[in-house]
Amino acid sequence: MFRNTWRTVLGVATLVCLLGFGTAGTANAETSTALKINDGPCLKCHKRNGTMLGVHGQDKMHFTCSTCHGEQGVHPRKPNDIRVFNPDPENAPQEQNKTCLRCHRPEKLAAGEWTHNVHANKVSCAACHQLHPATDPMTQMTGTQHSQLCRQCHAK
């Protein structure tokens, strides 16, 4: 009987701990919308497609939208100098990747994942990576999903 009560107490304590951590996690996700980067003037128009939740948006990095996308210039008139990141091959991958390579060294990228080396300037970073969502889908990929991703372009 005595042992059982101990077990119950332990179980309840673990549950409380887990729940506590769980709510803390969700609270973090909610507050990430309140990152400083999302207070910028760009969000007045780009609320729907511009909210930055990813690691590049964290306050300690002191990024603004223009750090990656360039100064506003004549935007929204066209043509303008805003840098756009997308998988579209018409938007030259080499030009797109210049921005990322300002901070990310090719050697370090290759150490993390060898496929960086072979795609270098032939595929844009944005073809695989998404920086605005809270987590980049590439970071949570299983081996099988990874090979399926190769298939999307390489299958004939």
Added chain:
Amino acid sequence: MDKSKRQFLQGSGAMIAGISLYVLTNGEVAGEQQKSAVKYAMLHDENKCIGCNACADNCRKVNQVPEGVARLEIIRTGPFGEYPNQYYHFTRKSCEQCEDSPCVHVCPTGAAFKDENTGIVSVNSWKCVGCQYCIAACPYHIRFINPVTKAADKCDFCRETQLKQGKQPACVEACPTKALVFGDLNDPNSEIVKALEENPVYRNKRDLGTHPKLFRIQAKQGGINV
């Protein structure tokens, strides 16, 4: 006396002729048995391979190969060249399906065997006692002890799984770039025979005389065109 000597000579002559005939015909029959109707082989085009590992993934899934061991691996070497024009080489590491297989010769229980109908070297897991003699004998180091069955295991061209259902081996089905070709060497119209005729190929450790049936097209220097 003379008669009996002649009879003896005639008799022994007939016996020798009989024995030699018997041996000859038996030998021919044995030779015919060894020559299988179908002789499966595989070709890995290292130029088409992108190292995505889809083959190894599907092999594991279809043949239920436990984690920690593998029937098939893609060995990646590189990078070669200077950034941003770097490239890798990919080679297939799996059973080479030797025609004269050392593993079969050394197996004391007959668990390692060559299927005479298909030419596929395979393992009878229930016969295997786990002595690992075959693992030591294999010049390609591709055999392993399956931690679940405790028997020696290796690629058998999906003989027990895909081939029984009339499908291609799991790796061939999974390959997105069609870098793997599987087929019958005895069929002059098969895709693999045509590919072997059209391309210069190489095989691993040919000098050992094991006659492996895993052919490879050597990668040319350079990247891959999507």
